[in-house]
Ligand code: 13P
């Protein structure tokens with residue numbers, strides 16, 4: 506382990522590389538990362554950093570977004586198969602169909618989507634900026650892809666707009682059930698409930714706070730409460746406990762695990778960096794179209 510860590514440090518210097526990690530990856534990866542954050546923070550930081558090589562410890566859409574926004578940089582994924590299934594749950598034909606049906610429509614795309622889908626949408630959002638961005642859009646009708654749960658949560662906050670939903674979902678969050686939340690509340694009656702907006706509206710209805718991974722960490726850190734029930738992927742517990750060693754955190758069920766994020770290991774980080782493998786490639790036609798929705802997100806989220 507010690508050897509692996511010094512190998513990664515040495516390779517980083519040699520290659521002028523920086524390691525970015527999402528809050529859902531394994532603890533030891535978050536520990537060695539130069540920057541850890543939610544999807545919005547990571548997409549921003551990837552653009553701003555001077556290093557030309559980014560090792561992205563997250564799932565494919567995250568590396569792809571970094572490459573689309575910074576095409577001159579090399580983006581390496583430690584594990585080529587770490588992909589988010591929800592990113593594939595939107596259809597170009599359906600987007601075209603909805604565009605024909607509605608005037609005054611904006612297609613709003615969660616960043617958890619493929620580069621191909623991003624070519625056909627008007628703006629990207631993440632869970633931390635979706636509300637602000639959709640609110641600021643001049644269009645009355647919003648087609649929200651791919652996540653129906655995040656779409657419905659945003660719609661519940663913006664009754665002045667009309668939403669059309671897609672049927673995508675994240676299995677990790679969608680499978681958190683309200684009866685499991687009720688059981689957790691009964692077991693920990695003093696705990697505050699903090700959930701991600703990829704959870705269902707029923708679960709969201711039982712929460713004290715709804716927000717992105719960073720939002721959940723910030724809320725728990727600032728709160729006077731000592732106990733929290735957490736409705737998102739278990740990797741977030743590393744930062745929650747690091748920031749709040751005296752507070753207690755509980756899951757709602759024992760399936761809050763994203764198998765794709767968990768595929769990334771220290772060995773894979775070292776191997777990918779050493780050999781320059783699993784580089785993200787986005788063809789020029791896709792990039793020049795997809796970048797518009799991502800740049801619009803960065804602009805509107807400011
Ligand atoms: P955040 O943007 O809140 O980090 O969420 C990313 C994600 O994949 C949630 O499942």
Ligand code: SF4
Pocket residue numbers: 529564588589590591592617675676677678703738763764765766
């Ligand atoms: Fe995708 Fe869900 Fe994993 Fe997030 S937790 S990367 S939405 S599968």
